[in-house]
Amino acid sequence: MIKIDQYFDPASWQKFTQAAEGRETPFLVVDLSRIKSKYNEMVGLFPEAKIHYAMKASPAVEVINLLAELGSNFDCASIYELDRVLDCAVDANRISYGNTIKKAQHVKYAYEKGVRLYATDSEADLKNIATYAPGSNVFVRILVEGSDTAEWPLSRKFGCDPAMATNLLIQARDLGLVPYGVSFHVGSQQKSVAVWNDALMTVKNIFEQLLNEQGIKLQMINLGGGFPARYLSQVNPIKEYAEAVKQYLVDSYGVDDMPEIILEPGRSLAASSGVLVSEVVLISRKSHDDTTRWVYTDVGLFQGLIETLGEAIKYPVYTPKMETSTNAGRVVLAGPTCDSADIMYEETDYQLPEELEIGDKIFWLATGAYxxxxxxxxxNGFPPLEVVYVD
Incomplete structure (x- = not known):
C-alpha cells in the first residue's frame, strides 16, 4: 500500500483535500501550480526548444491560459482545439496542426485562422494541405519503434516509413509547400531513453539524404511527446531523457547547425497536477470462499479512466485508511456502469485495507492528464467529470 507522502508534501496534499471538502464525488482536482512547475522544468532542460503543449492531455481554458502566459506554444489535433486556443487570445503563429488525419475543409479553416505549420504522413493529406493551406510549412511524421517500452503505444496508426517520408517531403517542395522537418512519437509514457536516440538516427538519415540528393535543407525536428509521468512505479527523471537527447543532437548536428527543436509534452506536464476523487459504492466477493474483493467505485473507464484499458496506465490508488491499516488484501477495481468492460484493474495486484467500507473515499493520484x-x-446517464482548479 502506498503512503501519500510518497507523492505529495503536506502543503500540496492539503490543497487537494481542502478542494475536495463537501463535494459530491466523482470529481477531479487540478493544481495549476504543478503544471507550471513541470513546464518550467522542461524549459530549463530544453532551453533552445519550442514547447508545443499537446492540447489533448488537458484542454481546459485554465490550463491554456496558464501555459500561454508562460510562453508555451500549442499542438492542436482538431479545429475544435484550435478554436479553444484562439479564444484564449493565443496567436495562430504559436499553433501547429499536429494531427495527420484531418478533413480538407478543416485544413482550409485552420489556414484561414492563420495556422502555417502542419503535420502529415500521407500523399492525400499532403495534397489537401497544398490546396487549402498553400505555402505552409509541413513536417512528416515517421514510424518509429518503441511500443514494447511505452505504456500507451502510439506507433501503428500514425506515421510512415522513412522512405515514404523522404518522398513526401520532396513532393511538398514540388507542390509549393515548405518541406520543414520530420516528427516522430516514441509512445506515450515511454520508459526507455534509448528509443529517442534510435528515432533521431533515422531522422538524421532523412536530413542527409534530402540535402545530398535534392538540395532540400530541413529546418526542424519534432520530438513529439512521450516523456513519462510517475504513476505506480518509479520512472527515470526527465533530466536523464533530456541529457541523452541533447547529447545526440549535438553529436549529430553540432551547436552551430542545430535544427529547430519542437517538443509536444502533454502527460509529463499535466499528470501530476490531478487527483481524481471517488467513493466506494459497493464491496463484494464472487463466492463465499473468494479472498479477492471487488471494489466498485463511482468513477470508471467512462468517467475518465479509459487509460486503464488493458491495465496500461497504473494509477496510484490511495485511501486514508492506508496510513493506519496493517492488514491489506487484493482487490479488483471496477467502475459503476453496466458495461462489463468497466473494470480498471483485475490482473494487476492492487491491495487495499481490509477495513475499507462502502462510502469511503478513494483518491486516484497523477490523474491530471487524459x-x-x-x-x-x-x-448510463452519468454526467461529465467535474473539474476543480486550484493554484
Missing part, C-alpha cells in the same frame, strides 16, 4: 478529456458525456 481524464477530463476522455470522460464520456452521458454513458
Amino acid at each position: 481524464t477530463n478529456s476522455y470522460s464520456s458525456i452521458e454513458f
Whole structure:
C-alpha cells in the first residue's frame, strides 16, 4: 500500500483535500501550480526548444491560459482545439496542426485562422494541405519503434516509413509547400531513453539524404511527446531523457547547425497536477470462499479512466485508511456502469485495507492528464467529470 507522502508534501496534499471538502464525488482536482512547475522544468532542460503543449492531455481554458502566459506554444489535433486556443487570445503563429488525419475543409479553416505549420504522413493529406493551406510549412511524421517500452503505444496508426517520408517531403517542395522537418512519437509514457536516440538516427538519415540528393535543407525536428509521468512505479527523471537527447543532437548536428527543436509534452506536464476523487459504492466477493474483493467505485473507464484499458496506465490508488491499516488484501477495481468492460484493474495486484467500507473515499493520484478529456458525456446517464482548479 502506498503512503501519500510518497507523492505529495503536506502543503500540496492539503490543497487537494481542502478542494475536495463537501463535494459530491466523482470529481477531479487540478493544481495549476504543478503544471507550471513541470513546464518550467522542461524549459530549463530544453532551453533552445519550442514547447508545443499537446492540447489533448488537458484542454481546459485554465490550463491554456496558464501555459500561454508562460510562453508555451500549442499542438492542436482538431479545429475544435484550435478554436479553444484562439479564444484564449493565443496567436495562430504559436499553433501547429499536429494531427495527420484531418478533413480538407478543416485544413482550409485552420489556414484561414492563420495556422502555417502542419503535420502529415500521407500523399492525400499532403495534397489537401497544398490546396487549402498553400505555402505552409509541413513536417512528416515517421514510424518509429518503441511500443514494447511505452505504456500507451502510439506507433501503428500514425506515421510512415522513412522512405515514404523522404518522398513526401520532396513532393511538398514540388507542390509549393515548405518541406520543414520530420516528427516522430516514441509512445506515450515511454520508459526507455534509448528509443529517442534510435528515432533521431533515422531522422538524421532523412536530413542527409534530402540535402545530398535534392538540395532540400530541413529546418526542424519534432520530438513529439512521450516523456513519462510517475504513476505506480518509479520512472527515470526527465533530466536523464533530456541529457541523452541533447547529447545526440549535438553529436549529430553540432551547436552551430542545430535544427529547430519542437517538443509536444502533454502527460509529463499535466499528470501530476490531478487527483481524481471517488467513493466506494459497493464491496463484494464472487463466492463465499473468494479472498479477492471487488471494489466498485463511482468513477470508471467512462468517467475518465479509459487509460486503464488493458491495465496500461497504473494509477496510484490511495485511501486514508492506508496510513493506519496493517492488514491489506487484493482487490479488483471496477467502475459503476453496466458495461462489463468497466473494470480498471483485475490482473494487476492492487491491495487495499481490509477495513475499507462502502462510502469511503478513494483518491486516484497523477490523474491530471487524459481524464477530463476522455470522460464520456452521458454513458448510463452519468454526467461529465467535474473539474476543480486550484493554484
